Amino acid sequence: MPERAWGFNSPLAHVFDVSSKSAQTSVPIHPLLADRWSPRGFDAEHKLDDTEVAALLESARWTASWGNSQPWRFILGHRGDSIFERIVKNLKPNNQTWAQHASVLMVVCAKIKNDDGEPQRWAEYDAGQAVATMTVQARHMGLHVHQMAGFEPDGIESAFTLPEGTVPVTVVAVGRFDSEADLPEKLAERERATRQRLAVQDLLIVDPAPTGHPRPIEVGRL
Numbered sequence: 211m212p213e214r215a216w217g218f219n220s221p222l223a224h225v226f227d228v229s230s231k232s233a234q235t236s237v238p239i240h241p242l243l244a245d246r247w248s249p250r251g252f253d254a255e256h257k258l259d260d261t262e263v264a265a266l267l268e269s270a271r272w273t274a275s276w277g278n279s280q281p282w283r284f285i286l287g288h289r290g291d292s293i294f295e296r297i298v299k300n301l302k303p304n305n306q307t308w309a310q311h312a313s314v315l316m317v318v319c320a321k322i323k324n325d326d327g328e329p330q331r332w333a334e335y336d337a338g339q340a341v342a343t344m345t346v347q348a349r350h351m352g353l354h355v356h357q358m359a360g361f362e363p364d365g366i367e368s369a370f371t372l373p374e375g376t377v378p379v380t381v382v383a384v385g386r387f388d389s390e391a392d393l394p395e396k397l398a399e400r401e402r403a404t405r406q407r408l409a410v411q412d413l414l415i416v417d418p419a420p421t422g423h424p425r426p427i428e429v430g431r432l
Contacts, residue, residue, distance in 0.1 A: 231245070231247045231405060232244045232245050233245075233246075233405060233407070234405075236409075236410065242346050242349045242350055243346065245349060246345055246346070246349050246355075247354070247405060248354070248355065248356040248357065249354050249356060249387045249401060250308040250309075250356060250391070250393060250397050250400070250401060251308070251387060251388050251389065251390075251391030251393055251398075251401060252308065252309075252311045252312045252313070252354075252383065252385040252386065252387065252388055252391060253311070253313075253385060253386040253387070253388035253391070254289075254311040254388070254391075256313050256385055256386040256388075257288070257289070257313055258288070258313045258314050258353075258384065258385075262351060262353075263286070263314065265347060265351065266344050266347055266348060266351075266384065267284065267286075267344075269343050269344050269346070269347035270282060270284075270340040270341070270343055270344045271340075272343070273336070273339050273340040273342075273343045274336075274339060275332075275336040275339070275340075276330070276331075276332040276335075276336060279321075279324070279330055279332075279333070279336065280336075281320050281321040281322070281330055281332075281333035281336050281337060282318065282319070282320065282321075282336060282337040282340040282341075283318075283319040283320070283321060283372075283373070283376055284316050284317065284318060284319070285297070285316065285317035285319065285366075285370055286314065286315075286316050287314065287315045287316070288313070288314055289310075289311070289312065289313055289314070289315075294314075294315050296369045296370070297315045297317060297366075297369075297381060298310050298315065299365070299369070300361055300362045300365035300366050300369060301358065301360060301361050301362075301381060302358075302360035302361060302362075304360060304397070305358050305360045305361070305381075307393075307394060307397070308383075308391070308393060308397060309356070309358065309381075309383045311385070311388075311391065312356075312383035312384060312385040313353075313384055313385035313386065314383070314384040314385065315381060315382070315383055315384075316381065316382045316384070317361075317366055317370070317378050317380075317381050317382075318337055318340070318341055318378070318379050318380045318381070318382055319337070319372060319376045319377060319378050319379060320333040320334045320336070320337040320376065320377055320379050321333055321373070321375055321376045322334065322375055322376070322377055323374070323375030324375075327375065334377075334379050337379050338379070338380075341355075341357060341380070341382060344382075345357075348384060352386065353384055353385065353386060354384070354385065354386070354387050355382055355383070355384050356382070356383045357380050357381075357382050358380060358381045358382070358383065359380060361378070361380070361381045363377070363378045366378045366381075
């Protein structure tokens with residue numbers, strides 16, 4: 211679905227279109243990955259239908275996991291229902307200001323113990339992979355995902371009955387980006403900011419050579 215035109219007086223007017231947020235990569239990557247970003251400006255009138263929600267969950271369902279353990283679990287709330295409201299109440303105040311306008315909020319949980327009560331060490335990592343997969347599916351559908359650390363885990367556990375050995379990891383907002391969204395200036399400024407990432411060289415842990423000198427790793431112009 212095409213993005214709405216930018217309003218001249220919109221707090222996001224300097225973000226000319228969604229493609230202007232596309233990652234400036236050192237080598238080409240798939241557009242769905244390059245165009246993935248985490249807006250706070252959501253269309254408060256947009257709704258996700260059951261088929262769209264099913265597609266997001268289906269993409270997460272087929273994520274790789276350790277031993278095919280599939281430890282991700284989701285609490286799903288649609289804007290306007292009681293589950294959504296309970297999730298909003300357990301967000302940090304800054305996140306409440308904008309997340310309340312998302313089409314859907316999901317609490318992402320990880321099953322950190324298996325059915326025998328044994329620890330599943332990689333559960334939270336795998337839950338993160340499931341959400342990462344979902345973000346790509348969302349972009350394919352013309353949607354955006356914003357993942358949040360700013361929530362109250364204890365509050366979520368009190369508001370919902372989680373299965374034993376399952377813990378909340380993050381909250382995810384899903385919806386359609388809206389350039390006309392009413393955001394506080396501080397948050398709007400973040401939306402306008404150029405996306406930045408560490409260089410690839412900074413992500414590599416170089417194994418020292420026996421001589422004590424770093425062993426060079428060729429990364430071209432990355």
